[in-house]
Every structure is written in C-alpha cells, then in structure tokens.
Amino acid sequence: MNGIIQLKNGRIIDPTQKRDEIADLWIENGIIVNPPKTPATAIEVHDVKGCWVVPGLIDLHVHLREPGEEYKETIETGCRAAAAGGFTAVACMPNTKPVNDNGAITRFILEKAASCAARVYPVGAISQESNGEKLAAHGEMKAAGAVALTDDGRPVLDSRLMRRAMEYASSHEMLIMSHAEEVSLSRGGCMHEGEISTRLGLRGIPAAAESIMVYREIALAELTGARVHISHVSSEQSLALIRNAKARGVKVTAETAPHYFTLTERAVLGYNTHAKMSPPLRTEKDLQAIRTALRDGTLDAIATDHAPHSILQKEVEFNLAANGIVGLETSLPLGLALVREGVIGADRLIELMSCAPAAILGVAGGTLRVGGTADVTVIDPQKRFTFSTEKTFSLSKNSPFDGWDLQGKAVLTILAGRITYCDI
C-alpha cells in the first residue's frame, strides 16, 4: 500500500474525465496523484508503453458461491480470478447457501473479502431465501454493506411483491436488479427455442420468456418511480423494450454478458453443457442487436454473470446440467474483440466495464481522478494468449471459451495501490 508506483508511457483512458492520452500515471500510498508529493526513495516503475491504463474494471454480476458451495468457488478464488481478469471490484449475487438475505451473511461475505484480491460488493436478496414470498431485510443488509438487491437465479414471480420490493428498496435507496424470466414459459426448457433446439430434441425457451418480464419490470419502475436494473439481457425484443423505456425517461439500466455478444445457440451443438446458461444463448439476430445496444447506450454495462459449477454439474445429460459459465478471465478479451471489430471504441468499452458499473451500483471507483483510490487496470490490447480453464484462478472450469485464442488482456491489476495481478 505504501510507496509510489509509476506507470510510464501508457495510454490513459478515463471516460469520466474524457481523457485519452499517452501519459504517466502516479500512485502514492494507494491514491492517484499527479505528481507524487513525497520525494520518493523507492519508486516502482512499470513501463506500460503500448498498454491502456484504465480505471479498475468492475463486474456488477458474479457468483462467488461462498457460503455454501465452496467446492465451486470461494470468495478468495473468485477474487483472484477477478484480479487476473483485470477487475478490482465485483458485486456478488445472493444465491449462496444460505441465501444472503440478512445482515449476518452480508457481514460474513465482507469479512472474508477483506483480505482478497478484489473489492466485493454483496448484493442482497429481494425476498427471504429468494423464494419470492416475503421481503428480505433490505435495510439491515444495506447497513451491513449490501449495495443492491436481487433474487438472481430466480425471478420474482409475484408482480405485487416486485412492486413492493421496488417501493421498499427505494426508501433505503437501494437498486433492484432483475433476473427477468417468465418461468411458466421457460419451465423445462434448457436452450433457446429455435432450429437448433428442434434439431437436438431439447426443450426450448422462447425469447418471450425474458421480454415479458423485462416489460413488467419497466412497467413497475414507471409505476413506483424506482430505479431498476435488468441483468444479463440476451434478446433483441428485451432491448427494444429497454430502449423505448429509456426514451420515455424510465429509470432503467441494463447489462449483458460477453457470451451474448460472442456466441449463439449454435454453441450448444454436440450437447455442449458449457454453453448452457440462463437466459440461453440466442440467435445471430439477437447477438447483433446486443452489439448495437452496447454501441447506442441501450445497454449500460458488460457484466460476466460468472457462474462457477463443478464438473459434477456439467458432465451430465444436457437437460440436467447446471446453467452458467465462468467469465471473469475472458470478459475483457471478448470485450476487446468488439473494439477491434469496430463495434465500440476503447473509451466505450471502459465505460461499459468500469465507469457505468460503479455508477449503477453507486460505489467508488470507475475513474482515475487525482485524489481517488488507485484501483487501476493496465490492459495490453495486443497480447495474444490461449485461454485454458486448466490455468484459471477460478475453482471451476466451466467455460465454452476453453482453448480459444484470444487477443488482449489485463497485464497489471492494482487495488488501492496494491498489485493484485501482474503479467507484464
């Protein structure tokens, strides 16, 4: 924490200051300074010529599995994977065992996270045990350190309860994040409903199962005046609803995950359970719509939905396999591909992966302003590597990108002036 770090000759990209220039970044005692105040005795210098120096990446949607399923991931291993992926902070979903629906669990998570390689922002449950029946203790969780609320993994089916949640959460100034899924339409389904599901004989989930619920959340946000965030948007129809709602001034934000702008339903061919997720991978048309929405601002953030599962849940019949993939170490390279392909600019990518997540969650970070905490990520956009789940920091290996040749990655991750990952 103490001491001075100089990142020399990097391309500093900070959308919050509309900054994009080649310069040095100084860190003194965990704070961004310019220049350092104390005459330095020992300066740690990193020449980062050719690299981007950006605000530490923030992932507003991960599953850390602790407490309850430590064999899949722990807060420690999840944070190490986060640091390796360039993240300085992650928001962890409450669907642990037990569910994070009270202050004690929130405190437990924060205590475990205190010494880890990334900041952890616990997200509490909307309802007790996330079973959609009674409101959980929103105020108590906020007091303990929770930053937002969701029953992620499960939708809140009862519209009246969702309305109450939005109202009650608002009085604690907490954000509601929605896992949008109309389960009477998706029940029994295990992939997107379409040609591939027909060919493979797998029960499909229509895109309407998502968009119906997205519309409900928008309607309830309008009714209550609450701010609502739609998690892991996968379909074109959902995006049209969000775009329209934003134009009307509804306080709605939304995220997507890298797999939705990189893969389609075809990834399931061969019954590849590593491509099984909720919501499911959709069509090329949806993928293109997601890319457009990342560019035009309909989507505010890229989150990973990092969902570790052991081989026990994946090496089974497709319809029985668990949903989800690990994503912390592939998110940035897949996002960088969008920049290379001209879908979005470098500054927009940093906005999607750092500034906007900080703003949505209402947490510090997401900026390189002088005087702020030095959460910094250095990205080498040229560095090529083959992603291997065997070499990841995550305890789980469930990724459809195993073996992919990727370009661009985090090479230095700095958390409050402490280097949490270095691959220079």
Added chain:
Amino acid sequence: MTENSEQDYQFRHKNIFGIEQLSVADISHILATARSFREISGRPIKKVPTLRGKTIVNLFFEPSTRTRLSFEIAAKRMSADTFNIAASTSSATKGETLVDTAKNIEAMSPDVIIVRHSSSGAPQLLAKHINAAVINAGDGAHEHPSQGLLDMMTVMEHKGHLAGLKIAIVGDIAHSRVAISDIIGFTKMGANVSVAGPQTFMPSHISLLGAKVCSSVKEAVSGADVVMALRIQLERQNDSLIPSLREYSQFFGINRKLLELAKEDVIVMHPGPVNRGVELSPDVADGGKSVILDQVANGVAVRMALLYLVLGGNKGGDGQGEIR
C-alpha cells in the same frame, strides 16, 4: 455381403447417434445390408455366427418392450451375447451419474452399448466415456435412428424407391424422436415430407429440417404415398397441448375417409404401439393399407445391420459418429 455397388464405399461410423450424421450412401448401405440379413429371420434355424463372442448391452433408462426386444433378437440371431440393463433415469439423484454408469459398464468390456434415455444427447455423453460402440435406441425428443431406418426400409420395400415420394407425418411431431429421424432421413433420400397436427405439437422451425408444415391433415394426406401417424402420449391432454383425445381423433386422426384423399396405393405406418381410435381408426390400423407389422419385422433386420456395421462388418472406420 452387401448389394452396394460403389466398390470404394466404406461405412465409417463407430457410433450411431442419429440419422443426421448419416450420408445418403450410408443410409443406402445400411438398408442394403439389412435386406441381406432379413432372409435369416425366415430360416428354420434363425441364427448365424457373425457376431459370436461379441458382448452387447441393452442399457435402457426408459421402459421399452419393442425396441429392446428387437435389438435383442437382432443380436441373438447373429450369435452375440446380450445383456439387458434396465436403469433408472433418476439414478443421478441417488448419486450415480450417467457417466458413472458408463464407466462401470465399460469396465466389463462390452462391444456395443444400445442406449435408450429420456435425455436428448445421452448417447453422445456415454460415447465420450466408453470405448464400446454406442447405438442410440431413442434419446429424449432427439432421434430414434433405427426406427427411422426401418421406416425407410419399409417404404422402400413397398414403393421400390424413396426419391420423389410424398410422405405425410401426422401427430405429435414436437415430442417425437421418430418424427425427427424420419423427417431428416426421408428428405435426405429425396422424398417430400409433409407434417400436420395441432400447432401445439409442432416444434418451432421444423420446416428448417426440410419438412413442409401443412395447415390441415387433409392437405398433408392429399396425394400422399405414405401416411404415418405418430403415437399420442395420453398424458398430453393434461399438459394443455390438446383439449381431449376425442377432439384429437376428430380433427387429426386418420380414418378411411381421409385416406381416400391419398394415392390409391397409399401405405399407412405407425411406430407403435397404436392408440386405436385415436391416431388411427381401427379399420385403418388393421386394414389392407397398414404395413405396421412389416415395420416391426424390418426393425430386426435393420438392427442386425447396424450391429454388424458398427462392429466393423466393414473395416476402416474412423471411430467417429459426429452429428455435425
């Protein structure tokens, strides 16, 4: 052994997961091989030594009498040793996964595993973990390749060819692995497949598999060379897919009057067992145009051919059974 005229053709599939993986040449070769085996079932001593010493395991996770028996008879007529394992699909809940089961069976060194499972893709999963050849005997709503092949064999027998025929498939397409195998197989061989049934029984994008979706059974049956009715699972009416069996039979059942719209020499098929009075009126099911029992007889011959071929009846396989 076979009637295949292409001298350089080789059957290269170790595993049979579905019709989708088979080429036109593969299908022709399997059907030709099956025709050459059919005669064995007509002999007084119905046994040849072809597969003597081979171990064949029938691993059925779903109840099945016909398919299992058909495979068992096929194996025994070729002198293989057969074992039947009726496993529970719910074994996963008891802690044993399908992969565990596969590894246990593999440890006993079988040569072929014939698998029936309620999950689509289960045969592929098994094949990843065992060295034995895997034959899919029906997986979820995916494929039932041996049934598709025996259907093609039966039509071929009655019509002499497949190309250009109009095949009408009527009923619950969405939940039928037979329908998927038939649609893929018949269209691959140049036939025109029309499907009809209530829309709740139509999978999305079925037309992309090559089938023409008809708005009525009349349209599908009109001018058809083959009418195939699919079995209705009686519990479908409780799943709000059809209001009642009575209504289904009135609007989607095949009766003699409807058959008058088909070609004069139409044949009627059904994968069985028939719900008489639901999918087929009794006079049609048991009438002169019905070839349902021929299907059953051809099933043994097709399965003999498949066992023979996956066990290297034709050397030089690449060990793959890719569906893509």
